[in-house]
Each structure stands twice: as C-alpha cells, then as structure tokens.
Amino acid sequence: MSHFLTRTLQALRLPLFCALLWWLSAGSAQAQVSCTATMTNMAFGTVDLVDGSAPSTTATLSYTCTNTGSSATFARVCFNIGDGDQGLTNFNPRVMKDSAGDSLKFQLYQGTTGGTIWGSTGNPTVTSPFAVDISIPRRSGSVSGTKSGSATMAGQILGLQGTAPPGAYQDNFGTVHTSITLTSNTSSAPTSCGTGGAGTFAFVVSATIAKSCLVTADPLNFGTVAGLPGAANSDQTSTISVTCTTPTAYTVALLPSNGATTGAGVMSPTGGVPGNTDAVAYRLYRDAARSSPWGGVTGTNTVAGTGTGAAQLLTVYGRVLGTSANVRPDSYRDVVTVNVTY
Incomplete structure (x- = not known):
C-alpha cells in the first residue's frame, strides 16, 4: 500500500508544479x-x-x-x-x-x-x-x-x-x-x-x-364649576403616559404645589380678578370611585408598573370639592409634579 501511494505522488508532481507556475504568472500583475x-x-x-x-x-x-x-x-x-x-x-x-x-x-x-x-x-x-x-x-x-x-x-x-x-x-x-x-x-x-x-x-x-423612563401628562381640566356654598363635587379625569424600558419596575407619585403627599391640592387664582385670594380645593385619586388617593408616599398611595418599552396609560381621577364658602368667579390653576421612580 505504501509503495502505491509513493508512486501516485510522484505521478502528480509535474502537473502540480506546472499549475503553480501558471497561477503565479497570472497574479504577477x-x-x-x-x-x-x-x-x-x-x-x-x-x-x-x-x-x-x-x-x-x-x-x-x-x-x-x-x-x-x-x-x-x-x-x-x-x-x-x-x-x-x-x-x-x-x-x-x-x-x-x-x-x-x-x-x-x-x-x-x-x-x-x-x-x-x-x-x-x-x-x-x-x-x-x-x-x-x-x-x-x-x-x-x-x-x-x-x-x-x-x-x-x-x-x-x-x-x-x-x-x-x-x-x-x-x-x-x-x-x-x-x-x-x-x-x-x-x-x-x-x-x-x-x-x-x-x-x-x-x-x-x-x-x-440605559434603563430609563419617559413620562408625559395631559392637563386635568375641571371646566366651569359652581362656586356657591353647597355646590356639589365636580369630577374629571386626565391621563399620564409612562414609557419605560423592558422590564423596568417603576412607581408614579403625584405632588401638588403645596407639597401635600396625600393628593390634596389647592388651585389659586391666575390673576384675572385683582385682589382675589380665594382658593379651590381638589383631590387626586387612583380609582374611579375616588376612594384611593394618589399622592407621593411610595408603596402607600402611588401607582406601580413594569415597563414594556411601549407607552402605558394611567388614568388620574380628579375631584373639585364642593365648598361651604362663596368662591369668586375667576380662573384657578395649580401645577402637579409627576415623579416616576425606577
């Protein structure tokens, strides 16, 4: 068997040498x-x-x-x-x-x-x-x-x-x-x-x-409400959009400008009536029944979620409280800070 192999290699030596010379010649340029x-x-x-x-x-x-x-x-x-x-x-x-x-x-x-x-x-x-x-x-x-x-x-x-x-x-x-x-x-x-x-x-x-979140919020507009003593509560809703990376856990807290962590805020006059110092109380809730306040104490009155990379819509349930005082007609406003922790 070894002898046969040796002869085969010898028989191929000349054609292989010629082919190699041809390849070098073609590539020399x-x-x-x-x-x-x-x-x-x-x-x-x-x-x-x-x-x-x-x-x-x-x-x-x-x-x-x-x-x-x-x-x-x-x-x-x-x-x-x-x-x-x-x-x-x-x-x-x-x-x-x-x-x-x-x-x-x-x-x-x-x-x-x-x-x-x-x-x-x-x-x-x-x-x-x-x-x-x-x-x-x-x-x-x-x-x-x-x-x-x-x-x-x-x-x-x-x-x-x-x-x-x-x-x-x-x-x-x-x-x-x-x-x-x-x-x-x-x-x-x-x-x-x-x-x-x-x-x-x-x-x-x-x-x-990066692990991150993006938040936007629509205004909570109560429209026109009665300012006379004994007026009924006025309810409206708003939407917060939270977009977080997958699968980032987050909590959303709401903080009115008065710093209350219980979701109890106060709207102040915008200056349409000179000298007006009246105020309009409102509350923020997590549920349609308006029984669960939405405030700023994590794990107690905040809303939790897990990011999917897509926008997740959260509803804010607002209420202007009926008053026993005579509130002057005017435009009233407050700024609520939305804090997303993740």
Missing part, C-alpha cells in the same frame, strides 16, 4: 500592490431609546497601499464589510446582541451621514463596498511607493426600538467579516474591485441601552 487598513471601533456609548430616537456615531477607516514595482500603478481598492459575529445573516439592518440574545438593529453607512450602506462585493443584500481609486508611486531604489488615506463610516441605531431591554450590545466584525480586495494596473485606472483577498480591518460595534 497585482503582486506589486498590497494594502493594509484599520477601522476604529464604533462605540455608540450609553443610549436612551424609549423616546423613539435613533442615535448615531462614526468610526474611521485608515489605509496604506504599497507599490513594490518599478512603475507607478493605478489601483481600485475596495473595503468590504459583512454581517458580524453576533449579527450573522443580518445585513439590512445589521444586528447587535446582548448576552441574553436580545437584538438591537443598526446600520453602517459610507460617509458621515446615512446614505449608501457599506456592504461588500458579491453580497446580494448590501452590494456596495467602500471603493477608492488611487495612484501609487513606483518604487524608488529599495523604498516602495506608498499611498495612504482615510474615510469616515457612519453608524445609526434604528429608531422605535424602545422594547429592547437594557444591557450591553455588540456586533464583532472580526477578520472573517471584513476584507480588502483590489485590482491594479500600470497603464489605466481599473474599474472593478477584484476578488482576491488583500487584508482585513477588524472592528467592533457596541452600545449600552
């Missing part, structure tokens, strides 16, 4: 040019997404191409970017992930703002690598000719991702997810990127989603 490149990491830092925002940042590509030939050389150099270790098979949009496998969508663009997606040659989804056309000086003695440059890559996290849980996310574009391809020619500028591998430029895209 490009062998005089080589390129190296680095890309800075793209760090979005800590981002707050509950308001629907789309944070952006940039990274910088730096490259140097070397010509060892005796003639000045034209080259088209293409810098290709794929999908990343965590975002496998995701190109548009690309995807970062946290340790639990939660996804955060983003995209990489050529230039300082969104526009052409930075892709790779032969990719059917994102087809355009970043390409530069350069002329590299010839070798001078033992010193190779060089041409260096840089380019900006813009990154953007897609908006409306408030449901993504807080945490650290990344997509690692290691050496298998980036490549440099080039075509060179001493007589005219090439028009294609080439397919031969000429280097890589690994980098990491990262972002940290």
Whole structure:
C-alpha cells in the first residue's frame, strides 16, 4: 500500500508544479500592490431609546497601499464589510446582541451621514463596498511607493426600538467579516474591485441601552364649576403616559404645589380678578370611585408598573370639592409634579 501511494505522488508532481507556475504568472500583475487598513471601533456609548430616537456615531477607516514595482500603478481598492459575529445573516439592518440574545438593529453607512450602506462585493443584500481609486508611486531604489488615506463610516441605531431591554450590545466584525480586495494596473485606472483577498480591518460595534423612563401628562381640566356654598363635587379625569424600558419596575407619585403627599391640592387664582385670594380645593385619586388617593408616599398611595418599552396609560381621577364658602368667579390653576421612580 505504501509503495502505491509513493508512486501516485510522484505521478502528480509535474502537473502540480506546472499549475503553480501558471497561477503565479497570472497574479504577477497585482503582486506589486498590497494594502493594509484599520477601522476604529464604533462605540455608540450609553443610549436612551424609549423616546423613539435613533442615535448615531462614526468610526474611521485608515489605509496604506504599497507599490513594490518599478512603475507607478493605478489601483481600485475596495473595503468590504459583512454581517458580524453576533449579527450573522443580518445585513439590512445589521444586528447587535446582548448576552441574553436580545437584538438591537443598526446600520453602517459610507460617509458621515446615512446614505449608501457599506456592504461588500458579491453580497446580494448590501452590494456596495467602500471603493477608492488611487495612484501609487513606483518604487524608488529599495523604498516602495506608498499611498495612504482615510474615510469616515457612519453608524445609526434604528429608531422605535424602545422594547429592547437594557444591557450591553455588540456586533464583532472580526477578520472573517471584513476584507480588502483590489485590482491594479500600470497603464489605466481599473474599474472593478477584484476578488482576491488583500487584508482585513477588524472592528467592533457596541452600545449600552440605559434603563430609563419617559413620562408625559395631559392637563386635568375641571371646566366651569359652581362656586356657591353647597355646590356639589365636580369630577374629571386626565391621563399620564409612562414609557419605560423592558422590564423596568417603576412607581408614579403625584405632588401638588403645596407639597401635600396625600393628593390634596389647592388651585389659586391666575390673576384675572385683582385682589382675589380665594382658593379651590381638589383631590387626586387612583380609582374611579375616588376612594384611593394618589399622592407621593411610595408603596402607600402611588401607582406601580413594569415597563414594556411601549407607552402605558394611567388614568388620574380628579375631584373639585364642593365648598361651604362663596368662591369668586375667576380662573384657578395649580401645577402637579409627576415623579416616576425606577
């Protein structure tokens, strides 16, 4: 068996040698040019997404191409970017992930703002690598000719991702997810990127989603109420919208301007009637029966919830108390502070 194997290798030696000579001859036109490149990491830092925002940042590509030939050389150099270790098979949009496998969508663009997606040659989804056309000086003695440059890559996290849980996310574009391809020619500028591998430029895209909440509130308008002694209570409602990251626990407290933690406030005249010092008492409640005050003592008279990344609507039940006094006709107002603790 060993003898047969030895003869087989000897029989293949000449065809293999000839094939190798042919490959070197065909590639010799490009062998005089080589390129190296680095890309800075793209760090979005800590981002707050509950308001629907789309944070952006940039990274910088730096490259140097070397010509060892005796003639000045034209080259088209293409810098290709794929999908990343965590975002496998995701190109548009690309995807970062946290340790639990939660996804955060983003995209990489050529230039300082969104526009052409930075892709790779032969990719059917994102087809355009970043390409530069350069002329590299010839070798001078033992010193190779060089041409260096840089380019900006813009990154953007897609908006409306408030449901993504807080945490650290990344997509690692290691050496298998980036490549440099080039075509060179001493007589005219090439028009294609080439397919031969000429280097890589690994980098990491990262972002940290902060635990956060966003709150808005509609006015609680009681309209026109009776100011005579013995007038009945007047009831109205308002809505508070709370948007918190998933799954952030929160409490909502209400504090009238008089500082009362029991939800008992007082509206003061707005100045329509000179010298008016009357006041209109009101109360804030958590229930339609107006039996559970909504105040500022956490765990006693506040409202609790757990964020989903979407807006959660809370109803405030208000009541203007019937009075035994004669309140002068005027416009009355108070400011209630909504405190969300998370």
